[in-house]
Amino acid sequence: MYDWLTEHKIPLGIWLRDFVDLLTTHGQSVFDFISLVLGGLIGGFTAALLWVPPLLLIAIFALVAWLVHRSVGLVVFILGALLLVTNLGYWQATMETLSLVFCATFVCVVVGVPIGIAAAHRPWLYTGIRPILDLMQTIPTFVYLIPTLVLFGLGAVPGLISTVIFSIPAPIRLTHLGISSVPPALYEAGKAFGATKTQLLFKVELPHALPTIMAGITQCIMLSLSMVVIAALVGADGLGKPVVRALNSVNIAMGFEAGLAIVVLAIVLDRVCKRPERRSRKG
Amino acid sequence: MSAVEFRNIDIVFGADQKGALKLIDEGRTRDEILTATGAVLGAAGVSLAIERGEICVLMGLSGSGKSTILRAINRLNEVARGAVMVEHKGAMIDVARCDEATLRDIRMNTVSMVFQQFGLLPWRTVRDNVGFGLELRGTPATERRRIVDEKLAMVGLTNWAEKYTNELSGGMQQRVGLARAFATDADILLMDEPFSALDPLIRDKLQDELLDLQRRIHKTIVFVSHDLDEALKLGNKIAIMEGGRIVQAGTAEDILLRPANAYVAEFVKHMNPLNVLRGTAVMRPAASLPREGDQVVLDKSGHVRLKVDGEGRPLSLDVDGRAGLLATADGEAGVIDDKLAHEADCIVAPVDLKLKAAIELKRHTDLPILLVDNLGRLAGLCDDDEIYRGLLRRLDG
Numbered sequence: 001m002y003d004w005l006t007e008h009k010i011p012l013g014i015w016l017r018d019f020v021d022l023l024t025t026h027g028q029s030v031f032d033f034i035s036l037v038l039g040g041l042i043g044g045f046t047a048a049l050l051w052v053p054p055l056l057l058i059a060i061f062a063l064v065a066w067l068v069h070r071s072v073g074l075v076v077f078i079l080g081a082l083l084l085v086t087n088l089g090y091w092q093a094t095m096e097t098l099s100l101v102f103c104a105t106f107v108c109v110v111v112g113v114p115i116g117i118a119a120a121h122r123p124w125l126y127t128g129i130r131p132i133l134d135l136m137q138t139i140p141t142f143v144y145l146i147p148t149l150v151l152f153g154l155g156a157v158p159g160l161i162s163t164v165i166f167s168i169p170a171p172i173r174l175t176h177l178g179i180s181s182v183p184p185a186l187y188e189a190g191k192a193f194g195a196t197k198t199q200l201l202f203k204v205e206l207p208h209a210l211p212t213i214m215a216g217i218t219q220c221i222m223l224s225l226s227m228v229v230i231a232a233l234v235g236a237d238g239l240g241k242p243v244v245r246a247l248n249s250v251n252i253a254m255g256f257e258a259g260l261a262i263v264v265l266a267i268v269l270d271r272v273c274k275r276p277e278r279r280s281r282k283g
Numbered sequence: 284m285s286a287v288e289f290r291n292i293d294i295v296f297g298a299d300q301k302g303a304l305k306l307i308d309e310g311r312t313r314d315e316i317l318t319a320t321g322a323v324l325g326a327a328g329v330s331l332a333i334e335r336g337e338i339c340v341l342m343g344l345s346g347s348g349k350s351t352i353l354r355a356i357n358r359l360n361e362v363a364r365g366a367v368m369v370e371h372k373g374a375m376i377d378v379a380r381c382d383e384a385t386l387r388d389i390r391m392n393t394v395s396m397v398f399q400q401f402g403l404l405p406w407r408t409v410r411d412n413v414g415f416g417l418e419l420r421g422t423p424a425t426e427r428r429r430i431v432d433e434k435l436a437m438v439g440l441t442n443w444a445e446k447y448t449n450e451l452s453g454g455m456q457q458r459v460g461l462a463r464a465f466a467t468d469a470d471i472l473l474m475d476e477p478f479s480a481l482d483p484l485i486r487d488k489l490q491d492e493l494l495d496l497q498r499r500i501h502k503t504i505v506f507v508s509h510d511l512d513e514a515l516k517l518g519n520k521i522a523i524m525e526g527g528r529i530v531q532a533g534t535a536e537d538i539l540l541r542p543a544n545a546y547v548a549e550f551v552k553h554m555n556p557l558n559v560l561r562g563t564a565v566m567r568p569a570a571s572l573p574r575e576g577d578q579v580v581l582d583k584s585g586h587v588r589l590k591v592d593g594e595g596r597p598l599s600l601d602v603d604g605r606a607g608l609l610a611t612a613d614g615e616a617g618v619i620d621d622k623l624a625h626e627a628d629c630i631v632a633p634v635d636l637k638l639k640a641a642i643e644l645k646r647h648t649d650l651p652i653l654l655v656d657n658l659g660r661l662a663g664l665c666d667d668d669e670i671y672r673g674l675l676r677r678l679d680g
C-alpha cells in the first residue's frame with residue numbers, strides 16, 4: 001500500500017510548472033506589458049526621489065510631517081533618522097526602498113480597496129476570497145518568488161509583485177471591515193434622502209470606513225517594508241541589497257548598518273502614517 | 284385629497300412571502316405565521332388615509348409595526364401586497380410599484396425623514412449634515428448655504444453650524460435631524476419616534492417647537508410614538524396598531540370615548556381626558572333640548588329660556604321673565620372677563636371648547652355654558668350635569 005502510494009505520485013508540482021510554462025508561452029506579452037508599466041512606475045518614482053538633493057528632500061519630509069502632525073518631537077526624530085541614514089551612506093538605497101514601498105502600497109490600494117468594497121457588498125465574494133487572502137499571507141514567500149521571477153524576469157518588478165502579493169490582504173480586509181461596519185441607520189439616512197448607490201458609496205460608506213481603510217494602508221506600508229530583503233533576492237534595488245550582500249560575505253558591519261537603516265525607515269513611516277488625533281470629542 | 288394613503292398593505296419579513304400572505308388571508312396571528320413559515324408579519328391589511336397638512340400619529344406597543352408601515356412610505360420597507368399612494372408633484376404615485384427614478388425623486392423632493400437615533404453623519408459638520416439632502420439632489424453650493432442657514436436659524440442652531448454632531452447634546456442633534464428633514468422642503472415628513480431618545484423636558488420643548496413650526500409650514504407629518512400623551516398632544520389623527528394591524532384610527536376624542544377593543548381601552552385608561560375631550564363629546568346636543576316655539580328651554584324647571592333665530596343662532600335670554608345677559612368666553616384658554624361673568628346669566632363658547640377649559644369656566648362663574656358652532660348656531664349645552672356625565676362615561680368605558 002505504502003509503495004503503491006509513493007510510486008503513484010500526483011504530479012502537483014509538475015502541473016503548476018506546466019501552468020507557469022503555459023503562461024510564459026502564451027501570455028508573455030501581457031506580462032511584458034505589466035512589467036513595463038510597473039517598472040516605469042517604480043523607476044520613475046525612484047528617479048524623482050533621487051533627483052532632489054538629499055538635504056532638500058529631508059527638509060521637505062520634515063515640513064510635511066510638521067504640517068500633518070504639528071509635533072516638534074516627531075520632526076526632530078525624522079531629521080535625526082534621515083540624517084543618520086545619509087551619514088551611513090545609505091541615502092540612495094533608502095530612497096529606492098521608499099520608492100518600492102510606495103509603489104507597492106499604491107498598487108495595493110488601487111487594486112485592494114475596490115476589491116474590499118466589492119467584497120463588502122457581496123458576502124459570497126468575501127467567502128470566496130477569504131481563503132485566498134489567508135493563503136497569500138501564510139504561504140512562504142519563496143514559493144511564489146520563483147514563478148514571479150520566471151514571469152517577470154529579474155529586477156524591481158518581481159520584487160514589487162511579491163511585495164504586493166504579501167501585503168495586499170491587509171487593505172482588502174480592512175476595507176471590507178470598514179465598509180461592512182457602516183451602521184444601518186446611516187445607510188437608511190442616505191437612502192431616505194434619495195442617495196444613489198454611487199452617492200451612498202462616496203458620501204456614506206467611504207467616509208465612514210476611511211479611518212479603517214487608512215489603518216489598512218498603514219499596515220500595508222509596514223508589510224511592504226518587511227519584504228525589502230526578500231525583494232532584494234530577486235534583484236530589486238534598495239536596503240535589502242546590502243543586507244543580502246552582507247549575508248553572502250558574512251559582513252557583520254554592513255549587515256548591521258543596512259538593518260539599522262531599515263528599522264529607522266520603518267519607525268519613521270509608522271510615526272508619519274499614524275492618524276493625527278481629531279480635535280473633536282470622538283473620532 | 285390625501286397626501287399619503289395605505290391601501291390594504293401587507294408587509295412580510297422573510298423568504299416565504301407567498302405562504303405568509305396566504306396565512307394572513309386566513310386571518311392568522313403573527314405568532315402562528317412565524318411558526319408556520321418562519322416569516323415575520325410586519326403589517327397586515329393596513330389601510331389608512333393621511334390628509335394633507337395633518338399630523339397623523341402611529342401608536343402601539345413595541346413591535347406592533349409602527350415603524351414598519353412608516354418606512355413603507357418611502358420604501359425603506361418593501362410591501363408584499365397593496366399600494367402606498369403618495370402625493371408627488373400633484374399626482375398620486377404608488378411608491379410600492381414605482382420605478383427607481385421616481386422613487387428617488389420622491390425621496391429627494393417629496394418625503395423626508397427624521398430618525399429616532401438621529402442618523403446624522405459624524406464626520407460632517409452640522410452645516411453639512413443639514414445640507415446632506417440638498418447635496419444629494421445636486422443643489423448648487425451657494426443656494427445650499429442659503430437654505431441651510433435658514434433652516435439652522437429655524438431650529439436655533441445658527442451658532443453651531445461649524446461643530447461636529449458629536450459635540451452636540453441629544454436635543455440639539457435631533458434639531459439638526461429636523462433641520463435636515465426640513466431643508467429639502469418636502470411636503471411629507473416621516474418621524475420615527477424622533478423624541479424618544481431625549482429626556483422629558485427636552486422632549487416637551489421639541490414637541491412644542493414642532494407644533495409651532497407646523498402652524499407656520501403646514502406639512503403632512505406621519506409621526507411614530509409609543510407615548511400616548513405625545514400622540515394626543517401632536518396628533519390630529521391617531522392610528523393605534525397591534526400585532527401589525529391597525530385596530531383603530533380616528534381623532535383623539537374618538538379613541539378616548541369609543542375605544543374599539545380592550546387593547547385600545549387599556550392604552551387610553553391612564554390618560555388624562557381633560558385635555559382631549561371637547562365640548563362636542565359631552566354636551567347635550569341642541570336637538571335634544573326641549574323647545575317651545577322659538578325658545579329653547581335650558582334648565583329642568585323651565586325658568587331659563589333661550590330665544591333663537593331661524594338658523595338657530597342665540598338671540599336673547601329669558602330668565603324668569605327678565606332679560607338675561609349672554610357673555611362670550613375665549614374658547615382656547617377658558618377665561619372670561621370677571622366683571623362680565625359677574626353680571627352674566629349664561630356663557631357662550633365655541634363648540635370645540637376643551638373639557639378642561641369648560642371646567643375652568645364653570646369653576647369661575649358657575650354659569651351654564653352654551654356651545655355654538657363656527658357659524659354661531661347653537662350646538663349644545665354644557666352644564667355640571669353634562670360634564671360629570673362625560674367624565675363618568677369615559678371612566679366607565
Ligand SMILES: Nc1ncnc2c1ncn2[C@@H]1O[C@H](COP(=O)(O)OP(=O)(O)OP(=O)(O)O)[C@@H](O)[C@H]1O
Nearest residue numbers: 296323324325344345346347348349350351352509
Ligand atoms: N428588517 C426586518 N427584518 C425582520 N423583521 C423585522 C424587520 N423590521 C421589523 N421587523 C419585525 O417586524 C415587527 C414590527 O417591527 P416594528 O419595528 O415596525 O415595530 P415598532 O412598532 O416600530 O416597535 P418599536 O416601538 O419597538 O420601534 C417586529 O416584530 C420586528 O421584529
Ligand SMILES: [Mg+2]
Nearest residue numbers: 349350351475
Ligand atoms: Mg419602531
